[in-house]
Amino acid sequence: MKLYLYGIIDSSSMIPEPICGLEASSVYNIPYCDIGAVVSEINQPVQAVSKRLVLEHEAVTEKLMEKFTVLPFRLLTILDGRENVLSMMGDYYGDFRGNLDGLRGKVEFGIKVIWPADKVKSRIIDACGTKNRNAHLLDDSVERRFVREKFEEHKIDRALREKADGYIHAMDVFLGKFAAAKRLETLRTENLLLSAVYLVTKDNQDNFREAFEHIRTARKDFKYLFSGPWPPYHFVTLRRKSQPRRNSGQTAIFDKVILQPTLVEADRT
Amino acid sequence: MTMNSIVETDFPETFVEEMEKLQEALPQRIDANPNNVEKGLAKLVLTLVELVRKLLEKQAMRRIEAGSLSDEQIERVGETLMKLETKMHELKEVFGLKDEELNINLGPLGDLM
Numbered sequence: 001m002k003l004y005l006y007g008i009i010d011s012s013s014m015i016p017e018p019i020c021g022l023e024a025s026s027v028y029n030i031p032y033c034d035i036g037a038v039v040s041e042i043n044q045p046v047q048a049v050s051k052r053l054v055l056e057h058e059a060v061t062e063k064l065m066e067k068f069t070v071l072p073f074r075l076l077t078i079l080d081g082r083e084n085v086l087s088m089m090g091d092y093y094g095d096f097r098g099n100l101d102g103l104r105g106k107v108e109f110g111i112k113v114i115w116p117a118d119k120v121k122s123r124i125i126d127a128c129g130t131k132n133r134n135a136h137l138l139d140d141s142v143e144r145r146f147v148r149e150k151f152e153e154h155k156i157d158r159a160l161r162e163k164a165d166g167y168i169h170a171m172d173v174f175l176g177k178f179a180a181a182k183r184l185e186t187l188r189t190e191n192l193l194l195s196a197v198y199l200v201t202k203d204n205q206d207n208f209r210e211a212f213e214h215i216r217t218a219r220k221d222f223k224y225l226f227s228g229p230w231p232p233y234h235f236v237t238l239r240r241k242s243q244p245r246r247n248s249g250q251t252a253i254f255d256k257v258i259l260q261p262t263l264v265e266a267d268r269t
Numbered sequence: 270m271t272m273n274s275i276v277e278t279d280f281p282e283t284f285v286e287e288m289e290k291l292q293e294a295l296p297q298r299i300d301a302n303p304n305n306v307e308k309g310l311a312k313l314v315l316t317l318v319e320l321v322r323k324l325l326e327k328q329a330m331r332r333i334e335a336g337s338l339s340d341e342q343i344e345r346v347g348e349t350l351m352k353l354e355t356k357m358h359e360l361k362e363v364f365g366l367k368d369e370e371l372n373i374n375l376g377p378l379g380d381l382m
C-alpha cells in the first residue's frame with residue numbers, strides 16, 4: 001500500500017477531526033515517539049505535479065497547521081507502506097524533533113517585489129552621462145571601445161545593484177522587526193527586485209502585515225505580491241542528508257515546495 | 270477543499286511572467302534523453318564556460334577601475350574579451366541556446382549567475 005506524506009506534526013495522537021486528502025482518502029497520523037507522520041493511502045500512481053495536487057496537498061497542511069506545528073513535505077512524497085514511514089521517522093527523528101521545536105507557533109509569509117528596472121537604469125545612465133561619454137570613443141580602436149563599453153555596463157550594473165540593495169534594506173528594516181527568520185533573494189531577474197520569505201510568529205502576523213502595507217503605501221511605483229500564512233516550507237533544515245529510500249517513489253524529503261500563486265489564487269476565487 | 274492562505278497582488282500577470290522567466294532559466298535536471306543529450310551537455314558546459322568568461326570580464330573591469338592596466342594591456346584585454354564573447358555567441362547558436370538558458374540552480378546557494 002502506497003502512502004502519500006503531507007508532513008510531520010508534533011503529536012502522536014489521532015487527528016481530532018476528519019481531513020480529506022488525495023483521491024478523497026482519509027488523512028491519518030502514524031505515530032512515532034511523540035511526533036507523527038501525516039499520510040493518506042493512494043491507489044493510483046501519482047507521477048506529476050498538477051494544480052489539483054498542489055491545492056489538495058496545501059489544503060491538508062493548512063488544516064493541520066490549525067492544530068499542530070507542521071513540517072510540510074515536498075509534493076509527491078510517497079512511501080511504500082507503514083514500515084517504511086516508521087523507518088524514515090526513526091532515521092530523522094532528531095531532526096524532526098529539533099525543527100518542530102524551532103518552528104512551533106510560526107508561519108511563513110512570502111513577499112515579492114517588482115521594480116521598474118528599466119526606469120531606474122535609465123536614470124543611472126543619465127546620471128553617469130554614458131551617452132555623451134561614448135561619443136568620443138569613435139576615435140578609439142575596436143578593442144578599446146569594446147572595453148570601455150563593457151566598463152560602462154559594469155558601472156551601471158553595479159549602481160543598479162547598489163540601488164536594489166538600498167531599497168531592499170529599507171524594506172527589510174520594517175519587515176525584519178516582526179520576523180524570527182528570513183531568506184532574501186535580490187534581483188533573481190532584472191525586474192524581480194526582491195523575492196523573500198519571512199518566518200513570523202503567529203502573534204506577530206498582524207504587525208508583519210501592517211509593516212508590509214506601510215511599505216506598499218510608501219512606494220507605489222513598485223509592484224507587490226504578498227502571500228501566506230504558509231507552513232514554514234523554507235525554514236525546515238535537515239542535518240542528516242535525505243536520500244531516496246529503497247522501494248519507494250520518494251525522491252527527497254524536504255526540498256522546498258514552491259506553490260504557484262496563480263493556482264492558489266484561482267482556487268480561492 | 271478550503272484554504273486560508275492568501276496570495277494578494279494587483280499585478281498577477283506581471284508576477285507570473287517573472288516567475289516563468291525563472292522557471293525557464295533554472296532546469297531541475299539535465300535533459301539527457303537520446304534525442305538531445307548533446308544539447309543538454311552543451312548547456313552544462315557552456316554555462317560553466319560563461320561563468321568563467323564573466324569572472325574574467327569582472328576581474329578585468331576591476332583592474333581597469335583600479336588603474337592597474339596600461340593602455341597596451343587594456344587593448345589586449347579588449348581583444349581577448351571580444352574573441353571570447355564572439356566564440357560564445359557562435360557556440361550558443363550552434364546548440365540553439367539563449368543567454369537566459371545558461372544558468373544552474375545551486376539549490377540553497379541560489380543561482381550560479
